[in-house]
Amino acid sequence: MTKILILSANPKNTSNLRLDEEVREIKNTLQLSPHRDEFEIITESALQVDDLTRFLSHHQPTIVHFSGHGSGTDGLALEDNYGHQQLVSTQALAKLFDLFQQQVECVVLNACYSETQAAAIHQHIDCVVGMNQAIGDKAAIKFSVGFYTALFSGRDYQDCFDMGCTSIDLQGIPEYATPEIKIRRRRYQREQPIKPVKSDKNNDMSNDNQGSQNRSVSVGGSVTGSAIQTGDYDTANINYQQVSLPAPETVNIQAELNTLREIIEKLKTSDRRKIENAFEDAQEEIKKPQADKDEVGEALNRALKYAKKAEGFASVVEKIQPHLAKTTAWLGDNWHKLLGLVGLTI
Template sequence: MPNPTAIVNPAGDNPETILHYAKKLGREVVRRQIFNNIYGRARKPRSKKQIMNAAGIPKDKSQQAQNALDHLAKHHLISKSENDGSVKDGSRILYGKLETIRAHKDEILKFADDSKAAASVATKRSMGVKGAPSFVKIRSGRRSMQKVRGKQLRIAYLVTNPDPSAALNTLQEAKQVTKAIREVALSHKIDLRPFLAPSFDDLIDALNEFRPHVVHFSGHGGDETLLFDNERIGDVGGTALDFDTIVELLDAVEFKPDGLILMACDTVEGAKKFLDHTSFVVAMADSIGDDAASDFSVRFYRSLGSGVALENAVKQGKVSIKGKGYPDAELPTLLTRNEAKAKKPLVS
């Protein structure tokens, strides 16, 4: 039975999909030999023995070859199917091409071989910029953690995409999440307020005036930074805020948000530092596709609005995108300062 072809974009052509596959392909020698051979002239799926022979891989590297095939199949770089009897060498499994990968093979190989070129690409949820950002530091004034109070759960939903070349559909995501919340049983207990193209000052104002229990950031991230709007029309690129500066802001505000949702690429690393000021963080362990991120957010908030515990709402969001065939299902990660609290609903 063939494995599902789980891709972010059915056309397989958005930048982050290609970068994702390039990263998973890597440069390990046997893996690359097998990948190049499978996407060579052969048309039909073949067995491991056939591929090893054609690629010139010696028999004493049989286990390495199997590991490489398993890795490529797991990350949807090749197909994996049961032998239909067309190969008579006793093999149970056959491996072959995937059309979406074949169509973008050269780009995948290019970015797998050139990390600098990969890092410079503006994708849907990664910034495509490097280097230390500069901005004004916030004067710290450490205060105690505030618990979620009141009848409504207030959510500040920050929607930003200062780099139009990345074609990020964060606005559509916010629209879908808002619609999903309206349809759940406890919708009257959720106050979601979108903040469009937010700058750093907008975040400060949102924390001071709206006093949200949850801050959701939907946009670009990576290297322990989030990309905010710079509010200058025609000037693309935005302003990068590093996690340390955001921590200083959380330390400086009087009402601490109970949680952060960082729906942006590669935001797990360094996110634990937020737990000094928040109870939980949901962050991404790698580059996540736009559609997967959007679908996760919709399912996550629908579950919260149905009275589901925080921990289970994250799990349901992951299961939901896994069921839709996305390869990003394990990326959303819940970090918590209080495991017992994570087992309770945020809305009840």
């Protein structure tokens, strides 16, 4: 059963919202669905900061829906012990959903100026909806009705979002462009079984590295020096290897990211989903007409830091090096620091 946790807050010192009406409309929509037995709606109102971890842990929802006030970069407005406004920061929300990313598939922030929080939470959750400006009660309610009408009909999250926006537009409300979705589509619907890595009993190195003596890296013929890598299966001790980077315009960044992802995703790690999320963010950015290279760099940095903690990272460093060298060349001077993660230097 898919659990939908609807959280709401309307502090005393904020304008009054029709939150009860929104909840009622969502519940009515479910009752009209032939698939109503497949969903459970749980509502929690007058939300306080401490309630967030409590409710997410207790209810274990698939979808988290927040209705209330947003304050842009300052965060979302919850309630304190006296019912007054208490803001919860964007950074704190992102960290919270990092803890529940194995459980939560979708987050809907039906609050003004919540796009900032949506972008931060999307680092960890595959689908997040936020609002790029203020949104009125009527538009917010119509969006929810459209979104859940599609969901209760078995549609995917993108269709749910589109239905929500269309429901606003059908009413002649100009705010149909206010909701924004952050979504990534996974290449794998479920975790793939990880084959154990066979080791040489004498040197405890993976079979991929048996007989490999040449530690030089070739990137368009411009690499110099050598790296000596020692250590056991889990730990790499790397003497830095000097590398000359290719011209940025010669780099096929899509191909390089794809290769890095394929190498790293074979590692045995509990952070697999975090690594996937980071690569999805990077690849989503490079598809834009003018990609933000800093966004790509930040995402790649996250992926590599999680990968370094994985069992067997030492065994794939040599494979990563040439592709990371080309990628950092494309990213520019600000991201040459990534080379140090795999023992390279300029």
